[in-house]
Amino acid sequence: MSNQAFPFPFTKDQYAYSNNSSILDPAWTVTVTEDYKKEIELKRELLQQNHSRCFRSLPISLESQWEVMRLVFTQLAEAYPSHFSFTQKGKECRFQNHLLNEEERFIFRDNTSINLEPLDLAGRHVQEDLILMGDRSDGLFLEAGQLCFPSNWSLTFVLGMEFKSIHHPVPDITDNGFIDKVERFISRIRPNTAWERKNWSITISEKLDTPLETYADWGRLRQSVTEENAGKMVHLRVEVQRLFRLPVNHDILFSIHTYLLSLEDIVMNEEWLTLFYLNIKTLDEDIADYKGISQYKKEILRYVEKTMAEKETMNG
Numbered sequence: 428m429s430n431q432a433f434p435f436p437f438t439k440d441q442y443a444y445s446n447n448s449s450i451l452d453p454a455w456t457v458t459v460t461e462d463y464k465k466e467i468e469l470k471r472e473l474l475q476q477n478h479s480r481c482f483r484s485l486p487i488s489l490e491s492q493w494e495v496m497r498l499v500f501t502q503l504a505e506a507y508p509s510h511f512s513f514t515q516k517g518k519e520c521r522f523q524n525h526l527l528n529e530e531e532r533f534i535f536r537d538n539t540s541i542n543l544e545p546l547d548l549a550g551r552h553v554q555e556d557l558i559l560m561g562d563r564s565d566g567l568f569l570e571a572g573q574l575c576f577p578s579n580w581s582l583t584f585v586l587g588m589e590f591k592s593i594h595h596p597v598p599d600i601t602d603n604g605f606i607d608k609v610e611r612f613i614s615r616i617r618p619n620t621a622w623e624r625k626n627w628s629i630t631i632s633e634k635l636d637t638p639l640e641t642y643a644d645w646g647r648l649r650q651s652v653t654e655e656n657a658g659k660m661v662h663l664r665v666e667v668q669r670l671f672r673l674p675v676n677h678d679i680l681f682s683i684h685t686y687l688l689s690l691e692d693i694v695m696n697e698e699w700l701t702l703f704y705l706n707i708k709t710l711d712e713d714i715a716d717y718k719g720i721s722q723y724k725k726e727i728l729r730y731v732e733k734t735m736a737e738k739e740t741m742n743g
Contacts, residue, residue: 484571
């Protein structure tokens with residue numbers, strides 16, 4: 428991915444957890460990038476190999492799943508008309524993916540017209556992970572999801588869980604009623620409107636799929652970071668998260684588009700490098716632990732400091 432297309436998350440010198448959401452116009456929940464074909468191929472491989480880990484749903488979610496599938500296909504066709512087409516005549520629907528030369532035909536809300544659940548089918552045509560939050564009288568609940576690229580969490584574990592319980596492990600999020608404010612914010616999102624925020628972490632290697640279930644495979648890579656290899660191994664991981672209120676069932680579609688950029692590439696942008704360095708250096712210990720940075724924070728800082736000193740010497 429080019430640096431210009433990367434959603435760099437830092438705007439201040441020091442990180443503090445915040446909602447940082449902004450409204451989207453148009454209210455599209457999906458984005459197609461130059462990595463589309465590669466990431467769709469990876470998604471489908473993961474779904475084939477680990478379907479029960481990557482897709483989960485409760486029966487109560489089915490009606491909203493249908494609404495999400497039509498929404499996603501419609502938005503793809505509107506946002507990228509040269510790449511996708513979607514038509515509906517009565518209940519008969521036709522979606523064409525010109526990038527993959529594929530077609531989906533189905534009868535809206537007829538479960539016998541498709542071989543997969545609607546959310547699972549829609550998710551195979553977008554780079555985003557798709558999570559469906561049911562908005563019930565007693566709170567928001569995770570009722571379905573296609574999650575192929577998680578950052579150290581498990582869809583199986585959180586299925587059916589209430590919003591606040593899912594986010595309980597995040598440091599300081601329950602302080603001063605912050606999580607309650609976030610939940611109230613989501614509950615007030617109006618139908619057909621979308622909000623976007625960026626969430627960041629650090630990943631070792633270019634691995635997009637880091638679920639809790641395979642921690643033994645990718646978690647050990649954290650121990651191999653050195654000052655010398657940090658540029659290639661360390662990647663800034665940014666999730667562009669979008670929240671969309673469904674107009675019919677009033678549930679929430681939560682889409683997550685994950686981007687990775689190596690520290691080696693961040694170095695090429697001096698403004699980004701400075702902001703990255705200051706945020707990592709001043710990061711509270713509990714947040715550094717939560718984001719998995721503590722093990723190799725010193726190695727990152729040494730690499731960046733050495734690089735900054737070399738640049739200063741060259742410019743001086």
